[in-house]
Amino acid sequence: MRLALAVAGAAGLAACQSAETPVVDVFRPDYRGVETRLLEGDLVNFLVTMEGARDGQDVVDYAECAAAQYALIRGFGFARQVRTNVVEEGGVWRGDAVYTVSPSLPRGLKTIDAEVAVDDCRARGIPTV
Template sequence: MGQRAASLALAAVALAGCQTAETPRVDVFRPAYAGVETRLLEGDLVNFIVAMRGARDDKDVTDYAECAAAQYALIRGFGFARHVRTTVQEEGGLWSGDAVYTVSPDLPRGLRTIDAEVVVDNCLAQGIPTV
């Protein structure tokens, strides 16, 4: 019985080794950015409509809108933007975001402000297109 117990223990160790092998990830993030529509609402208030496929969740869409807002601010000669709101929806694999930002030459008041130059650099590093 001692030899049988040793054989079972050895088999258990071998099986445990097999069970700890890492399973390769198959959920690769391959977004397809489908464009940005920019609308000047009033003064420094700007609306960005973005669309993409392959988003993992709402954050991917809001990141895309933020990248568009940051680039827009720089194009207009501003260094900053402040997030007002973003709504995201998904239908048939197409994700869309409707975001509103204010743009300004100086750091605006509020908690959801962005330094446009820093954000654009980060977007480029992550492969997210800007306007």
């Protein structure tokens, strides 16, 4: 009797294990490029395009990395996000972001230390300008 229960129990466990297939999500972004437009003074527009984003935050991160590198290229140490609009169509994600760049820490909540941000972008494999 014990043997029958053990076999039945093992068969039940095997059925549960085979029914559950682990889900593996692999993040393989395809960063398609950044277009940069100086709007006026310290305002800069970044148009980014990518495929393989998990959600809109990946697009926002890509734009932030571009803004941080742009600030360093221009000799500034900081950037501040003004706005970012994200759309997805047919698997292609586009971000339209506006940032200010400045030599000193700007006022506002979404400020970026450009040097720290660029290092973080590189560590995460996100390209910069």
